[in-house]
Amino acid sequence: MTVAVYLPDLEKTRWWCRTLAELLPGWSVRPLVEIEDRETVAYAVVWRPRTGDLARFSNLKAIVSVGAGIDHVLADAELPGNVPIIRTVGADLTQRMREYVALHVLRHHRDMPRQLQAQAERDWHQIVVPVAPNRKVGVMGLGNLGADAARTLAGLGFATRGWSRGAKAIDGVETFAGAAGLPAFLDGLEILVNLLPLTAETTGILDGALFAQLAPGACLINCARGAHLVDDDLLAALEAGQIKQATLDVFHQEPLPAGHPFWSHPAITVTPHIASQIDAATGGRLIAANLQRFEAGEPVPDLADAARGY
Secondary structure (H helix, E strand, O other), X not given: OEEEEEOOOHHHHHHHHHHHHHHOOOOEEEEHHHOOOHHHEEEEEEOOOOXXXXXXXXXXXXXXXXXXXXXXXXXXXXXXXXXXXXXXXXXHHHHHHHHHHHHHXXXXXXXXXXXXXXXHOOOOOOOOOOOXXXXXXXXXXXXXXXXXXXXXXXXXXXXXXXXXXXXXXXXXXXEEEHHHHHHHHHOOOOEEEEOOOOOOOOXXXXXXXXXXXXXXXXXXXXXXXXXXXXXXXXXXXHHHOOEEEEEEXXXXXXXXXXXXXXXXXXXXXEOOOOOOOOOHHHHHHHHHHHHHHXXXXXXXXXEOOOOOOO
16 A cells, blocks of 8 residues: 655655654555656645646545645646545644634734834833724634634634634624625624635635725734735735734745745734644644545545535
8 A cells, every 4th residue: 555745845755754654554655756656556645736746646545635725736737536635634733723813813903013113113102902802803714723713712702703605603703604794794804814715716805805894904814825815905905004914824825935025014924834834743643544544444524525625
């Protein structure tokens, strides 16, 4: 049983191979780029595979995404049809996203960027902000990560809203669904967190029209996918004051090019796609368990729906 592993960084690929090999005794786990006997490959564990990589394997039983999203797999124009795709999600990933969202919502809520600026200017500037129950915060996308983030924010006392494609019920969170519910969800929001899956419908959703529906001076946190955001629209909204601050963890091109204006913008915080970064030790256990279940013909709870895109 051969498992092909691909990440853009070969050293990380080897790290994943070593970890998975220990967790899958009797299986052969090798870097995809080094496999010549293609017919032996039954499973592929990948992050952002190159176009055509997976089509090389005629006996592929399943593809595993090293992460909760599958958009990077579906982007392959030569992706073999009807091969199941398994997402990688778990308590550790949810915990990391919970921490990231709580950290940056609180940063924006307490206006820490302005406070740090005041410190640099040696300005005793005491910023007074509303208490959390008077701050409207919204989470777009109520899957595993989004629903947990919304519950966390509600637990911190924020007036929390959630929006998703289909109706969801979350204790302490006012929920909205579908295109019809989006305007009411956005109306008056002061901090918006994006955790949507990337699909044809959600690509470019964070644009000028959406920003205009938020409260003036709102803050944006994007920790889903870079393609959700129209970069120029965000820059224009910051210039106009409609958006006050933004925290961005994901980008159209990663790593973010050195010349991109986001790096130096005073109202933008850039983090290098680390909101819920998966490591081989954590992810390996989840992936190995899912592969063993799949091979044994048992239900795999993390099986994705390629038609929906997540």
